[in-house]
Amino acid sequence: MAGGRWRDEELEGEIQRVRGAIQAWAEQHDLWFDCGFTDYLKHVDSEPGDPPVVTLLIVGGDLHNMFEGYYGGELENGFSRLLEDMGYWYENRDGATVAIYPEEGGALSARFQSYFHWQWVCSLIEEDTSDVYEELYAHFANRPEDLHRLHWRDFEVLLFRIFQNQGFKAELGPGSGDDGVDLRLWQRDPIGDVLTVVQAKRYAQGNKVNLTEVAALQGVADAERADRALFVTTSSYLPVARRFTARIERPLFLAERNDIVAWCAQAANGVVLDKSTLVSKGAVEKLIYEVAQKRDPRIVRARSGYNTTMNEFALVVKETKHAALLMGLSGATVSHDGFGQRGTEVPLLDGSTIGRLTGELVWRARRNVRDREVTYWDGRHLFYPWNGEPMLFDYVD
CATH class of the missing domain: 3.40.1350.10 (Trna Endonuclease; Chain: A, domain 1)
Incomplete structure (x- = not known):
C-alpha cells in the first residue's frame, strides 16, 4: 500500500488474505465442508452496494448449520471476532451465502467501493444496453x-x-x-x-x-x-x-x-432515469391486452422469501439481446387457507395494470439465454417465464 492508497493488486491480495483466514478458521473447527468463495459481481451480476461486499462465502454442511444457530452462539461469536480483528464484519444473506464487508467509513472501504464499481462498469460493455x-x-x-x-x-x-x-x-x-x-x-x-x-x-x-x-x-x-x-x-x-x-x-x-x-x-x-418513459403508454396497453389472452413468455415470475414463499410477477415491456425493462405486476389470489397466509395466486392483468407504468415499478434487468431458456436478473430476483399455472404462496415463517 503506497502512501495509504491501495493498488488493485493489493486489494486482490487482501481479498485472498481474508478468504484464507476464514477457511483456516473453519478448518480448525472442522466446519469446512461444501464451502467456498465467489465474487459478488460473478454471483449477483449487479452493481456493488455501499458498503461493498469484499467476498461472498458460500456455506454448506456444518458451517451452514453454525450460521443457522445449531451449535449455540459460541462458534459464531468466534467467527465474528475473527473478522472484527481483521477489520471486517459479515451478514448472513440467505442461509447459503454470507457477505463479508469492510469496516464502514474507512479508506479501505472506499477503495473497495471504487475497485468493484470499476469491475461492474466493465461488465456493462455490451453492444445493446x-x-x-x-x-x-x-x-x-x-x-x-x-x-x-x-x-x-x-x-x-x-x-x-x-x-x-x-x-x-x-x-x-x-x-x-x-x-x-x-x-x-x-x-x-x-x-x-x-x-x-x-x-x-x-x-x-x-x-x-x-x-x-x-x-x-x-x-x-x-x-x-x-x-x-x-x-x-x-x-x-x-x-x-x-x-x-x-x-x-x-x-x-x-x-x-x-x-x-x-x-x-x-x-x-441522455439516458432517461425514469425507465417508465422509455416505453409508450399505448404500447404497454396493447401489450397487456395481448398477454392477458394467452400464456405468454413476456409474463415472468420470480420466487422470493427466506423460510417463506412469495411470488414476484412482472411484464417484460422492452428487451434487447442483453437488457430488458420489467414492469411489476400485482398478484391476484386464486385460493387461500381462509386467513390469506397460504394459497395460490396469478399475475393480475386487467384495466388497472397500466397504472403500474411508473418510475417506481419499471426497472431494468440483465437478459440471459441459456439452453434456449430466457431469464431476467435484476440484482435481487431471477425471473423466468410464468408457466400459466397458479403459483403457491406461503407467508408463514
Missing part, C-alpha cells in the same frame, strides 16, 4: 483516466455504444483483420446515407497519434468510398497530423480524450 445503463457513460465522464484501463476491444465497443446513443446506425468491426476500420457509421440523409469510417486507438496520453496513422485512415476512406472519416484516440495528435487533415478535401475529423469525455457526459444525460 445503451438506453438502460447510464452509469457506464457517467463513469467515464467523471473519471476519464479510466479510459486507459479499458482493454482495446472494450474501448471500441464503448465508442460503438456512444455512437448508437447519438443516433447513428453503427457497425462494429471484428476487432482484428478489420482492414483499418474499427467502426462504420451511417447517418440518414435525404440524398442517401452518409458513411463515416472510424479508427480507434486507446493510447497513453503521452503517445500521440502520428501522420502515418492518420494518412492510413484517409487511404481506407478512399477505398471504402466513405463520405467522412473519424480518428478517435484517448491521447492527442502530433501537429503534422493536424496539418494533414487541413489539406485534404474529404472531412477527416480528429477526436481525442476530451471529446470522448464530452460524448460520455452527453450520453449519460
Whole structure:
C-alpha cells in the first residue's frame, strides 16, 4: 500500500488474505465442508452496494448449520471476532451465502467501493444496453483516466455504444483483420446515407497519434468510398497530423480524450432515469391486452422469501439481446387457507395494470439465454417465464 492508497493488486491480495483466514478458521473447527468463495459481481451480476461486499462465502454442511444457530452462539461469536480483528464484519444473506464487508467509513472501504464499481462498469460493455445503463457513460465522464484501463476491444465497443446513443446506425468491426476500420457509421440523409469510417486507438496520453496513422485512415476512406472519416484516440495528435487533415478535401475529423469525455457526459444525460418513459403508454396497453389472452413468455415470475414463499410477477415491456425493462405486476389470489397466509395466486392483468407504468415499478434487468431458456436478473430476483399455472404462496415463517 503506497502512501495509504491501495493498488488493485493489493486489494486482490487482501481479498485472498481474508478468504484464507476464514477457511483456516473453519478448518480448525472442522466446519469446512461444501464451502467456498465467489465474487459478488460473478454471483449477483449487479452493481456493488455501499458498503461493498469484499467476498461472498458460500456455506454448506456444518458451517451452514453454525450460521443457522445449531451449535449455540459460541462458534459464531468466534467467527465474528475473527473478522472484527481483521477489520471486517459479515451478514448472513440467505442461509447459503454470507457477505463479508469492510469496516464502514474507512479508506479501505472506499477503495473497495471504487475497485468493484470499476469491475461492474466493465461488465456493462455490451453492444445493446445503451438506453438502460447510464452509469457506464457517467463513469467515464467523471473519471476519464479510466479510459486507459479499458482493454482495446472494450474501448471500441464503448465508442460503438456512444455512437448508437447519438443516433447513428453503427457497425462494429471484428476487432482484428478489420482492414483499418474499427467502426462504420451511417447517418440518414435525404440524398442517401452518409458513411463515416472510424479508427480507434486507446493510447497513453503521452503517445500521440502520428501522420502515418492518420494518412492510413484517409487511404481506407478512399477505398471504402466513405463520405467522412473519424480518428478517435484517448491521447492527442502530433501537429503534422493536424496539418494533414487541413489539406485534404474529404472531412477527416480528429477526436481525442476530451471529446470522448464530452460524448460520455452527453450520453449519460441522455439516458432517461425514469425507465417508465422509455416505453409508450399505448404500447404497454396493447401489450397487456395481448398477454392477458394467452400464456405468454413476456409474463415472468420470480420466487422470493427466506423460510417463506412469495411470488414476484412482472411484464417484460422492452428487451434487447442483453437488457430488458420489467414492469411489476400485482398478484391476484386464486385460493387461500381462509386467513390469506397460504394459497395460490396469478399475475393480475386487467384495466388497472397500466397504472403500474411508473418510475417506481419499471426497472431494468440483465437478459440471459441459456439452453434456449430466457431469464431476467435484476440484482435481487431471477425471473423466468410464468408457466400459466397458479403459483403457491406461503407467508408463514
